[in-house]
Amino acid sequence: xxxxxxxxxxxxxxxxxxxxxxxxxxxxxxxxxxxxxxxxxxxxxxxxxxxxxxxxxxxxxxxxxxxxxxxxxxxxxxxxxxxxxxxxxxxxxxxxxxxxxxxxxxxxxxxxxxxxxxxxxxxxxxxxxxxxxxxxxxxxxxxxxxxxxxxxxxxxxxxxxxxxxxxxxxxxxxxxxxxxxxxxxxxxxxxxxxxxxxxxxxxxxxxxxxxxxxxxxxxxxxxxxxxxxxxxxxxxxxxxxxxxxxxxxxxxxxxxxxxxxxxxxxxxxxxxxxxxxxxxxxxxxxxxxxxxxxxxxxxxxxxxxxxxxxxxxxxxxxxxxxxxxxxxxxxxxxxxxxxxxxxxxxxxxxxxxxxxxxxxxxxxxxxxxxxxxxxxxxxxxxxxxxxxxxxxxxxxxxxxxxxxxxxxxxxxxxxxxxxxxxxxxxxxxxxxxxxxxxxxxxxxxxxxxxxxxxxxxxxxxxxxxxxxxxxxxxxxxxxxxxxxxxxxxxxxxxxxxxxxxxxxxxxxxxxxxxxxxxxxxxxxxxxxxxxxxxxxxxxxxxxxxxxxxxxxxxxxxxxxxxxxxxxxxxxxxxxxxxxxxxxxxxxxxxxxxxxxxxxxxxxxxxxxxxxxxxxxxxxxxxxxxxxxxxxxxxxxxxxxxxxxxxxxxxxxxxxxxxxxxxxxxxxxxxxxxxxxxxxxxxxxxxxxxxxxxxxxxxxxxx
Amino acid sequence: xxxxxxxxxxxxxxxxxxxxxxxxxxxxxxxxxxxxxxxxxxxxxxxxxxxxxxxxxxxxxxxxxxxxxxxxxxxxxxxxxxxxxxxxxxxxxxxxxxxxxxxxxxxxxxxxxxxxxxxxxxxxxxxxxxxxxxxxxxxxxxxxxxxxxxxxxxxxxxxxxxxxxxxxxxxxxxxxxxxxxxxxxxxxxxxxxxxxxxxxxxxxxxxxxxxxxxxxxxxxxxxxxxxxxxxxxxxxxxxxxxxxxxxxx
Numbered sequence: 001x002x003x004x005x006x007x008x009x010x011x012x013x014x015x016x017x018x019x020x021x022x023x024x025x026x027x028x029x030x031x032x033x034x035x036x037x038x039x040x041x042x043x044x045x046x047x048x049x050x051x052x053x054x055x056x057x058x059x060x061x062x063x064x065x066x067x068x069x070x071x072x073x074x075x076x077x078x079x080x081x082x083x084x085x086x087x088x089x090x091x092x093x094x095x096x097x098x099x100x101x102x103x104x105x106x107x108x109x110x111x112x113x114x115x116x117x118x119x120x121x122x123x124x125x126x127x128x129x130x131x132x133x134x135x136x137x138x139x140x141x142x143x144x145x146x147x148x149x150x151x152x153x154x155x156x157x158x159x160x161x162x163x164x165x166x167x168x169x170x171x172x173x174x175x176x177x178x179x180x181x182x183x184x185x186x187x188x189x190x191x192x193x194x195x196x197x198x199x200x201x202x203x204x205x206x207x208x209x210x211x212x213x214x215x216x217x218x219x220x221x222x223x224x225x226x227x228x229x230x231x232x233x234x235x236x237x238x239x240x241x242x243x244x245x246x247x248x249x250x251x252x253x254x255x256x257x258x259x260x261x262x263x264x265x266x267x268x269x270x271x272x273x274x275x276x277x278x279x280x281x282x283x284x285x286x287x288x289x290x291x292x293x294x295x296x297x298x299x300x301x302x303x304x305x306x307x308x309x310x311x312x313x314x315x316x317x318x319x320x321x322x323x324x325x326x327x328x329x330x331x332x333x334x335x336x337x338x339x340x341x342x343x344x345x346x347x348x349x350x351x352x353x354x355x356x357x358x359x360x361x362x363x364x365x366x367x368x369x370x371x372x373x374x375x376x377x378x379x380x381x382x383x384x385x386x387x388x389x390x391x392x393x394x395x396x397x398x399x400x401x402x403x404x405x406x407x408x409x410x411x412x413x414x415x416x417x418x419x420x421x422x423x424x425x426x427x428x429x430x431x432x433x434x435x436x437x438x439x440x441x442x443x444x445x446x447x448x449x450x451x452x453x454x455x456x457x458x459x460x461x462x463x464x465x466x467x468x469x470x471x472x473x474x475x476x477x478x479x480x481x482x483x484x485x486x487x488x489x490x491x492x493x494x495x496x497x498x499x500x501x502x503x504x505x506x507x508x509x510x511x512x513x514x515x516x517x518x519x520x521x522x523x524x525x526x527x528x529x530x531x532x533x534x535x536x537x538x539x540x541x542x543x544x545x546x547x548x549x550x551x552x553x554x555x556x557x558x559x560x561x562x563x564x565x566x567x568x569x570x571x572x573x574x575x576x577x578x579x580x581x582x583x584x585x586x587x588x589x590x591x592x593x594x595x596x597x598x599x600x601x602x603x604x605x606x607x608x609x610x611x612x613x614x615x616x617x618x619x620x621x622x623x624x625x626x627x628x629x630x631x632x633x634x635x636x637x638x639x640x641x642x643x644x645x646x647x648x649x650x651x652x653x654x655x656x657x658x659x660x661x662x663x664x665x666x667x668x669x670x671x672x673x674x675x676x677x678x679x680x681x682x683x684x685x686x687x688x689x690x691x692x693x694x695x696x697x698x699x700x701x702x
Numbered sequence: 703x704x705x706x707x708x709x710x711x712x713x714x715x716x717x718x719x720x721x722x723x724x725x726x727x728x729x730x731x732x733x734x735x736x737x738x739x740x741x742x743x744x745x746x747x748x749x750x751x752x753x754x755x756x757x758x759x760x761x762x763x764x765x766x767x768x769x770x771x772x773x774x775x776x777x778x779x780x781x782x783x784x785x786x787x788x789x790x791x792x793x794x795x796x797x798x799x800x801x802x803x804x805x806x807x808x809x810x811x812x813x814x815x816x817x818x819x820x821x822x823x824x825x826x827x828x829x830x831x832x833x834x835x836x837x838x839x840x841x842x843x844x845x846x847x848x849x850x851x852x853x854x855x856x857x858x859x860x861x862x863x864x865x866x867x868x869x870x871x872x873x874x875x876x877x878x879x880x881x882x883x884x885x886x887x888x889x890x891x892x893x894x895x896x897x898x899x900x901x902x903x904x905x906x907x908x909x910x911x912x913x914x915x916x917x918x919x920x921x922x923x924x925x926x927x928x929x930x931x932x933x934x935x936x937x938x939x940x941x942x943x944x945x946x947x948x949x950x951x
Contacts, residue, residue, distance in 0.1 A: 005802055593798070593800055596792075597811070599792050600787065601786045602815055603783050693759070697759070697792070697794060698754060698872055
């Protein structure tokens, strides 16, 4: 009966529709946006957990900064090294929910691929050295004398072709620049090397000629590009097993236990690929997504840059390849133009209509003539990085391939970090590895060095009492000076092939570690267990969830969640005020009815229940509809999926589309919110209603 | 003792702004079981106040009000409510039906509050009373679909559904035309005779008064006299009181 009274009272007043509408809107918003955020959170969790973080990250409890895998406010964090990793791994892997502990350390380095002249000249120098037997490069080792000669000839032709391009550039420059702006020395140098005489006499003084080219000509070409390489040093075998979304795209994985480098595919494409090819790819992608070159400013810019910047391509071609490329382009463009630069510029003038065909032609006809990537799979990459102590460390690692995380192929966040073996990482990071220690000992024996305590080293070197020299940084070795002779040989060849045992890989310094769980839903529980175990066993590590570990990125969802909560609070706040007012009005309007009920014998509690039931029914009906509509909207979104609007969103969506899921938690929370809102907003009017005296029934107002 | 209502030296004061208004100035009164009593008097004479005190919806400033043998001053709010529910029936000047409920539900309401009867018993009881007031065919109608007289008959049914000892009616005919008003009083009188229920009603209409066994005449908050209905009617007529012109008490 109370429900009936409530129901009929509700029907009697149109303001209830407004209140209901507000409740409906609030609930709908909460269910849909809350659901979206949850799904986003889950998706991001899959991205973060599946790409580098694992479920839980460990780092040294002595660290000055908090771990932020995707970068925090400015620069790398100052993390202390975890030195007892084997004990930590062993201890934690005994825990119930822990599947695997993967050691890690991340850092960044600038690498330069050198300009094309440098690279070509170095190739020529290496070929000469190999012919003289001065170089033991695994890739040249097995070539016969004839093959080497043929290569030398081809490379020389390439250099001459480069010089021809330079010469042409110089002529153009002379035509437009004032005489003072031209360095006569450079003009003379180019003139000298463009003459046949220089090349005729080249091998009379091979090294001198090379040096002249390197010193005078190479600096004229300024296409060297610095690339910032972020890398994660890890146990590559464990990593590949634990992060199963990781897929090798090009090349192979690093053989078990060996040193090696895997470049993130996106980084490989974005930074190491020939720019013209990359821009063609991007144009093609954009066209596939429905964008038009005719109307899109970014695409127009790509076309413009492609037309203007053909130097990288032209310089890669020797005279034969230049002729071939010219011929192919002439045929394709139906042109009689003889200049390759002009032909390329015409070729790259792509439009919405011809892009598809030119993209195909480029990869079929032009790409085979050039190196598409600055770093090839199988190359040895020299990475120089500042160690923690500030000194420069360098290692050579072989690039085995490229990788990407399934679903995150286009995400710059997931695709920005390359992978490196832990040994090389430690070398770069500046800690002594067992290899280095051994080498050092070997060197000391070879050179007859005495073991001197660091404290006494200055005295030993400079005589007692002298304390001028700055403090040495522990563990830092200037590689270029230290590893010569036997040491260098050991590093460049054997180290690449050496297979490390798992004990060796684990048995050194790591910066952080990813913990993979068996059951991800028990994350917070396991997190607490790990931290408790760590402090009980004095492991000196701190465990944080992937969300905390991902730095600012982890906060993004929290930020949006905050905005949602504010919006919902706002809507329900308004709803509460309006419900409160409406119920007050309704109560006042019904003074006589309520008074009559009281007079007839209704207790106060009944009046209270009646008013609360009324808004309860209102809340449940409209809230229920809101929840139903919200669930329907989520189901629709789930079926349809939300396409990622840009590359960054790929990471948050954990793939090209977000498929939102409705969570029961949200529904329950929505119900609780409706309940609280209606209860709170009706409580005051309800109490007022109970205060209505039965005397009011006697007042004869209609 | 047969007195169902016993009032001794009751004073009721109201605070109106800064002045204190005495609505009742020492009223004493006894009502016996089965009486059909009218309270008469001009506007402002204290008729409604007296009924409110008897009906336990208001308390006296001084003096004793006993209803069904209970001193109302000593009862809690909750006990007073129970007393109203179980002992007293109310008929209001403006009917006071719950507009969102059907006639049946309006009459059933006090039974639901009592929680004594099961659904079927309630139903029988309600239908019996609706039949007595002649509205059993309208059980599912809403009050807004009825005339004033019909509504008041529903109110009478509601007041009697709990078999109260006492029914209070404050100007039950004031909003009705005289014919309808007479029908209502006739109905009340019939029920009074059939069930022995005590009725106390206020009125200033001599045609209504004449149905009463006795009339209490009030003026200026005091009981002037307790007279027979005939005497009261004659008195009223001698004063030339025009019922229609009288303002509400």
